Amino acid sequence: MLQRLLNAAIKPDFTLPLRISQCAVCRSWPARQVCAPCIARFAAPVLRCRACALALPADLSMGLRSPPGLCAGCIKQHPPLDATLVAVPYSYPWSELITRYKFGERPGWAPFFAELLLQAPGVQQAFDALQAGDLILPMPLSDQRLQSRGFNQAWELARALARQSGSAAKADACLLLRVKHTRPQTELQRDARLANVRGAFQVDPLRVPVLAGRRVMLVDDVITSGASLFTAAQILRTAGAAHVTGLAIARTAAT
Incomplete structure (x- = not known):
């Protein structure tokens, strides 16, 4: 007993x-x-690829000609992001906590995760670089997924980050749209994930001019392959964004 x-x-x-x-x-x-x-x-800091936030090996002597701070995948093909920042690995206990936040109807965890992110190396500095007119955008959900889940975890996180960071930029939930409902990315392999989200995102056609020359912070909860984040970032760049930083609570160990 x-x-x-x-x-x-x-x-x-x-x-x-x-x-x-x-x-x-x-x-x-x-x-x-x-x-x-x-x-x-x-939540100890981890050396990560500056482009996709994938954890890098401790020994970086794999090639003196390799650009510093990039993983092999980003050396071959740089994603449409100027930087990607995360706070923790997607492993115990964060995987459990994020799942509870995301699927357990717990939007009240957003301020805690925002604070965790702002303590991570480089994150507060990235927000300090934003100016009035720049944007903090959440990764959008499809109407079906938003209805079933009850809230967009990325939007709650973006709002908390805008408030806690003291940034001059504003969070906006309606500029980047999800126009196609897709299968959950966790069910698919990498190549299928890229195809799955092709055409899934769009900038509100009536508001495209607000992106011209602006810096954007693109917020999500977890990065796995990066397919969704990279696709959305490319849409923002095509619409005129000058600088896009990806931001997530956690990153999986491998793509």
Whole structure:
């Protein structure tokens, strides 16, 4: 009986409501959604590709002629992003917490994830570089997915980031549109993912001029292959955006 109680005491509980001041990972008390020691343990900075945020090997002596800070894939074909920044790897405990946020009707986690992102290297500086007229855009959901999920997790995150960063730029949920409902990207291989999102995004035709020469922060929750983010970024560039930075809470280990 005692052992069962001890096991229960240390088992992470990702279903705790936000009103309980207990860490969702280690269950220390009191704490915010995730306590400072757990953040320090599971959100340590990782050397990442500056173009796609894929984790880079610790030994970068694989070729002196390779551009610094780029993974092999981005050396071959640079994505339509000037930079991509993430806070954590898509692994325990973040994968569990993001899933709860995204599918568990928990938009109240957005401010915590925004704060986590703003503590990551380079993120606050990227927001500081935005000026009035620049834009913070969420990756849009299709009407079907928005209806089934109840909210757009990227929009809640973008709003929280705009507020907490103190940026002069404004968050806008209606400029970048999702015009085609597609299969979930997690069900597909990389090549199929690129085909899946082709033609899925569009800039509001009546508002295209607002992008001319502007810097854009494109916000999502998780980057896997990058197919959706890259496709949306290319649409923004074609519409006139001068600089596009991708931003997500987490990045998977490989494409």
